[in-house]
Amino acid sequence: MIMPLRVALLSAAHVHAGAYAEALSHIEGATFAAVWDDQAVRGRPFAAKYTVPFQPNLEDLWADCDAVIITAENARHRALCEAACAVGKHILCEKPLAISQEDAEAMVAAADSAGVILGTAFPMRHSLPARALRRALRAGAVGEVLAIRATNRGTMPPGWFREPALAGGGAVIDHTVHVADLLRWYLEDEPEVVQAEISHGLHGGAVDDAAFLTITFQGGVVVTHDPSWSRPPSYPIWGDITMEVAGTRGTLDLNAFSQNIHYYPRHTDHAAWLPWGANADQAMVKDFVEAVREGRPPAATGRDGERALAVALAAYESARAGRPVTVAPLMG
Numbered sequence: 001m002i003m004p005l006r007v008a009l010l011s012a013a014h015v016h017a018g019a020y021a022e023a024l025s026h027i028e029g030a031t032f033a034a035v036w037d038d039q040a041v042r043g044r045p046f047a048a049k050y051t052v053p054f055q056p057n058l059e060d061l062w063a064d065c066d067a068v069i070i071t072a073e074n075a076r077h078r079a080l081c082e083a084a085c086a087v088g089k090h091i092l093c094e095k096p097l098a099i100s101q102e103d104a105e106a107m108v109a110a111a112d113s114a115g116v117i118l119g120t121a122f123p124m125r126h127s128l129p130a131r132a133l134r135r136a137l138r139a140g141a142v143g144e145v146l147a148i149r150a151t152n153r154g155t156m157p158p159g160w161f162r163e164p165a166l167a168g169g170g171a172v173i174d175h176t177v178h179v180a181d182l183l184r185w186y187l188e189d190e191p192e193v194v195q196a197e198i199s200h201g202l203h204g205g206a207v208d209d210a211a212f213l214t215i216t217f218q219g220g221v222v223v224t225h226d227p228s229w230s231r232p233p234s235y236p237i238w239g240d241i242t243m244e245v246a247g248t249r250g251t252l253d254l255n256a257f258s259q260n261i262h263y264y265p266r267h268t269d270h271a272a273w274l275p276w277g278a279n280a281d282q283a284m285v286k287d288f289v290e291a292v293r294e295g296r297p298p299a300a301t302g303r304d305g306e307r308a309l310a311v312a313l314a315a316y317e318s319a320r321a322g323r324p325v326t327v328a329p330l331m332g
Contacts, residue, residue: 002029003293008055008065010080011037011072012046014094015157015238016121016281020069021050023282030289033065062087067292069121069285070094073166074173078103085114092119092288092298096177097305099168101313101328104306111302119288119298120305122181124241124256126283133243133254134186142247145187148223150179154239156229162205170207172198173312175227175239180215180311181304182243189219190307195324196315202230213315236262236273306331 007024009017012035024032034053037043047054055061058080067090070080077098084091091111097120098104111118124130137145152175160166161174180191193216202209210228217223231240241256259277284299291298310328318325 004029004031005067005289005292006031006033006065007067007069007289008032008034008036008061009046010058010068010070010084011035011076012042013037013039013073013160014071016094017046017069017071018049019281020071020092020121020285021046023279023285025050026282027286027289029293030285034061036061058083062089065089067091067117067288069288073160074099074168075166078107081107081118082110085110085116085118088114088116090117090288090292091302092121092285093302093305094121095305096168096173096309096312097302098309099173101306101310101331104302104309105331108302108306117288117291117298118302119291120181120300120302120308121284122178122300122304122308123280123284124178124182125185125299126278126280126287127241127256128278128280129254129256129258130182130241133245133252136252137186137245141250142245142252143249145221145245145247147221147246148183149244150183150223151226151242152176152179152239153226153228153230154237155231155233155235156203156205156209157238162207164206167207169312169316170200170205171209171227171229172196172211172213172315173309175229176211176213176225176312176315177305177308178239178241179225179227179243180308181300182241183215183217183223184304184307186245187217187219187221189217189221190330191215191311191314191327192218193324193326194311194314194318196318198315198319202228211315211319213311215311234270236271 035047243254260273
């Protein structure tokens with residue numbers, strides 16, 4: 001018999017909240033139980049859309065759930081994580097895990113102390129093309145990996161993503177963490193040094209929107225990464241996730257979002273990609289639900305989120321200092 005699991009969403013602030021709510025409806029034994037949001041004008045319509053209760057009081061939410069998915073603004077992740085840990089609720093937290101190394105370490109420590117699962121929302125670990133590349137690398141398809149060229153380019157998100165106090169940064173913190181996590185997963189190695197050039201020049205807003213990073217791993221692999229919000233508003237997706245892996249025996253290319261049909265409707269000015277492959281968001285949420293049931297770590301843990309964040313923070317420090325910066329050491 002499958003153990004039922006009631007999952008609540010903490011905030012409808014994030015653009016991915018809807019995808020996770022939808023995913024819960026397709027997972028056997030999982031129930032989308034409720035939505036909390038500190039802004040009723042945002043939370044109530046979201047809850048109504050998915051026909052679940054809206055709870056404006058966080059303390060009153062805990063009795064109605066066994067686990068939570070944090071989809072609040074980045075700066076609020078730590079407080080919500082610590083609140084959930086205090087009442088023994090398992091957590092899947094949207095990336096970036098936090099906006100500072102101190103906050104990320106505190107979240108990992110709080111989950112460890114409470115004995116609850118803390119996962120980071122890295123759906124690309126569940127992308128079929130991304131998983132196929134990992135299998136090929138593990139099988140030695142390119143020999144020893146020497147260098148990787150990676151991108152995660154997309155459009156500029158709306159709303160609070162453009163506010164430094166809530167987002168913690170712009171394109172670098174938003175898009176670097178996905179690629180940093182995949183790189184650690186592929187190479188089974190830790191990033192050591194980051195050098196970055198960062199700009200606000202594409203959109204001229206308060207947060208960075210263009211960047212180029214060079215990441216050197218402890219084992220010597222050199223990676224270049226473009227996380228820029230450089231795509232026009234008509235671009236059909238949040239990021240592109242591509243990699244070109246060069247090794248001693250050959251090369252491999254990844255285009256994680258190539259499983260789609262390009263759709264150009266007459267009634268809008270926005271093209272769309274209609275995916276025909278597996279749903280990585282749903283697979284990620286399913287993995288989290290199963291991790292709670294089985295008492296095991298999810299595919300991407302809180303520590304994985306902290307390590308990916310460290311790369312983005314090192315990039316900001318490098319751009320400020322105008323020199324390469326060592327990635328914050330593994331703590332805990």
